[in-house]
Amino acid sequence: MTPLLLLVALGSVQASKVNSFDTFDEVRQVTTLEAQVTTVPGPDGSQALQATFQPTEWPHVMLAPAQPWDWSAAGGIAIEVTNPGKETVPFGIRVDDDPKADGWLHSRTGNGAIAPGKTETFVVMFGPDPMSVGMRGMPPTPGLTGLGTNGGGTFDSSHVAALQLFLHRPARATTLVLDNIRTVPRVSLERIVDRFGQYARGDWPGKVHQDAELPARAKAELASYSAVADRDRFGGWKTGPKLRPTGFFRTERVRGKWSLVDPDGGLFFSFGIDTMGQGESTFVTGRDAMFTWLPSPADPLSRFRTSQGGAHMGPIKSGEAYNFYQANLLRKYGENFSEAWRETALRRLPAWGFNTIGNWSDDRFMKNGTVPYVATAGVYGDHARIASGSDYWGKMHDPFDPHFVEDVTRGLVGVAAKVKGDPWCVGYFVDNELSWAGSGSDGRYGLALGALSAPKGSPAKAAFIQQLRAKYSDIGRLNQEWKTTFPDWAALDLPIEFQSLTDIQRTDLSKFVHTLALRYFTVVRDELRKLDPDHLYLGCRFAWSAPEAEEAAAEVCDVVSFNIYAPKLGPEWDRVKQFDKPCIIGEFHFGALDRGMFHPGLVATPSQAARAAMYEEYVKSVLKNPAFVGCHWFQYIDEPLTGRWFDGENYNIGLVDVTDTPYPEITSAARRIHSQSYVLRWGRPMAKPAAPKPRWKRHKRRLRGRRKVPPVLRKPMLQ
Structure with missing residues (x-):
């Protein structure tokens, strides 16, 4: 669709407290695609821009200057966003340094979400490029909500050609109010990581401050675990229909919906967690100033310092890296930390309602005899x-x-x-x-x-x-x-x-x-x-739309797999019903930035509470789709704060943080929705029919029910 071009009268849309330009006077045009804009009073009485986005692929509002803005002295752009609606709205902010920008090259993009009825200021950093220092998201600006920054190549902040706010496939017409757009200063990267691998400049519920807190948490946590009810030994539906057992997992359609069937014949919907391992390390070579502490060679914790090489992205291709998660496991569980960590994980999963150890997980979970798992091959x-x-x-x-x-x-x-x-x-x-x-x-x-x-x-x-x-x-x-x-x-x-x-x-x-x-x-x-x-054979985990390949997979694979990063499964996924094959989601996740992390991952939420609510909504949407037989969360642990060594990802996507502390909001939500899952999928178990009575008893009942005939009317027996 051709973008609608609106010319804005000088000064008609005003932003307050702007550092780089005093008003929108410098904005000579507002370009919209499937969005209607108008001006409304802002929170402080100035004029703000109200945009209503239509339900299409990429509706957006773009502000473009007559001459490129020079923001070279700034570190990022901040926009105050108000959500007057009744639902959380995921959105993106994009800054381009060239009209030829494609959202990756010549662009810096951040993804966020705003809760209903809230006003919040979001920041996208554009200088320096986060990957130029080896991480996807940068530390937050105090008092503002930072968005993880994405983009490839260099970015010329002295030549900013456009600024836009966009949505992706809103389900219905969605309104946001934009105000108080301004640049913000650069954030120092010195001493941003504490001895536990946490953000050093903030505090939040659950943050670890002393070594002694970790073993105390381990003891308290283990005492609280109990598996969800109504599960068989594999995590299938204990009181549900019993199908033909084969001794291995298989698939079958039940009441019009596909299902995995566990080795004992129970219905099995696969709730998994990917990458169940002891975390990734982060480069310290050339970045020592970022850390308040690193172990000396004589420190027992120096064993978690390793050499890495062949990085996929980032400025450092090889060098020394450190694994803060493993260091915290030693502090928490002692010298036998690996076995204690494994046993703790195997107790956590049933307690949270998970019944599958997902892709990329540690080989030590193979043949564990407690929780089913998938095999990873390439x-x-x-x-x-x-x-x-x-x-x-x-x-x-x-x-x-x-x-x-x-x-x-x-x-x-x-x-x-x-x-x-x-x-x-x-x-x-x-x-x-x-x-x-x-x-x-x-x-x-x-x-x-x-x-x-x-x-x-x-x-x-x-x-x-x-x-x-x-x-x-x-x-x-x-x-x-x-x-x-x-x-x-x-x-x-x-x-x-x-x-x-x-x-x-x-x-x-x-x-x-x-x-x-x-x-x-x-x-x-x-x-x-x-x-x-x-x-x-569970397929290859499609991440990009490829209809011909998906059809071929359905012809050959036992299960067709997709990695689906979205707030929930939309109606577009009804298309998989045509395959007449079961499907499974190999990866999905959501993140938030209220617990000291720098990037929310591929799907952002406003808070840990919102992340938990979105988890429940996502799982419900999967349960409603008759083709899907499971969904696996990516991943078990948050990524390192300063980026995993091979590509700089530093997302808040874990069910536990770098100190091995579970996020109570999302793990409680997982237990809640998983406990209801089989009934939501198939309804309550059907009452078992009464066992048929022996034939001789049925015959006797029929005799008792006949009308009695007086003896005088009975025919005499033949002699």
């Missing part, structure tokens, strides 16, 4: 790859390369050896967030376009050309349908690029993406069945 090696156009974690596997089969086997064999024969293993996730699609309107065809753009010798390219030859036989027919001028089939061996696509080209590209995906999933499935025929 495909690595030197086989060929294909570019999709959006290759965040790397290019896509080329499954037509003969070496791909060998690498699949190599990636599975070690994991299969650890879990084969164990009834507590639900199944295997193989790979994660693969590059199935590119960006833009034709992104779904990215792998087919990537194959065509590859040089001669690409196995995928050869497979695509073979598929085209089988359809068109003659190069002239291909040229006629594709509107191209290839002299012969050999011309397709050269790298080919398209500026635009025809409908017929899209049809052929779509078919090849499906063919490639079907080949990928079939190879993985077949190799997995050879190594371990008893456990489920």
Whole structure:
């Protein structure tokens, strides 16, 4: 849709207490997409901007200056936001240094959420780039709510071309009031981390101040645990319908809804926690000034100082890193901390209503005999790859390369050896967030376009050309349908690029993406069945929309998996019903910034209480969708405050913090909704029919019920 352009009269929209510009006089235009704007009185009597966003993909309000703003002396931009509605509103703030910005390059973006009836000031930092110091979110500005900052490359804060506030798919028309827009100073990064890995400049409920608090918390916590009621030994529905037991997990449709079935035949909805391990370390090399304390070489806690290399993102590619979480485990549980930590986790999960140890978790949870778990596997090696156009974690596997089969086997064999024969293993996730699609309107065809753009010798390219030859036989027919001028089939061996696509080209590209995906999933499935025929193949955890690949997964996998980061499952996820296969969510999370963390993760909430409420709402939405058989929270522990070493993520996404202290709001909410889950999904258990009485008793009852005949009317017995 073409953006609506509103010209704003000078001074008609005024902001108070502005550092970089006194009024909106410098704003020569307000660009809106699916949003209506007007002016209203602000909290202090000045004029504020009221925007009503419509339910579409990315409704937004953008402020653009006549000449770029020079904010080089500032550290970020603050906007006072009021939510006059009755529901929490997730939103984003974006700052661009160039009209060509795409939300990542030339942009700084922060995600937040505001509770109903509240007014709060939010800050997006743009200088320096957080990843230039190795973390995604920066420390907060005192008194304001900082938003974790996202963006790639450098950002020129002396040339700010636009400022916008946007929503993503609001369910209904949503109104926010924007006021008091101003720049804020940079925040010092010196001595921001205390000896426990916590934010040193703030205080909050649950913060640890002394070593002695940790063992005391451990003792009090263990005494409070009790598993949720009505669960069988695997965490399935104890009083629910009993299905055919097979000794391993399987799937079945029950009352019109898909379900996992545990080895004993109980209905099983999988509530999992990912990345159950002892945390990630954070780089200290070149960043010593950030920490108030680091252990000396003679300190027993120095054992948690390690060398890391090959970072995916950030300025430090290799160096020394420190694991504050492990240090706190030693303080909390003593020298035998690893075993105590494992046993504590295995007691926490049933107490919170979780029944699955999710992807990326510590191998020490395999064959634990207490809580079911999934196996994590991946495909690595030197086989060929294909570019999709959006290759965040790397290019896509080329499954037509003969070496791909060998690498699949190599990636599975070690994991299969650890879990084969164990009834507590639900199944295997193989790979994660693969590059199935590119960006833009034709992104779904990215792998087919990537194959065509590859040089001669690409196995995928050869497979695509073979598929085209089988359809068109003659190069002239291909040229006629594709509107191209290839002299012969050999011309397709050269790298080919398209500026635009025809409908017929899209049809052929779509078919090849499906063919490639079907080949990928079939190879993985077949190799997995050879190594371990008893456990489920749970798919590859789709993170980007890729319809052709999803359809192929549904044809091959036992369960189709998605990582779905959203406040809840919307009606768009009804589309998975067409697959006629069970689906599972491999990752979701929400975060908040009221407990000393710097970034809320991929879905922001205003507070820990709001995070807990959103957890319940998300789970309810999954339970209502008949295709889904589970959802797994990412992750068990908050990420390091100053960023995990390999990509700088420092999100508040844990169920426990860096001191191994559970967040009571969300863990209580999890227990509450999980306790209701089976009844919410299938209704209350059906009453068991009365056992039939023996036939001789039924016959006697019929005799007693007959009308008696006087003896004189009875016929005499025949002699």
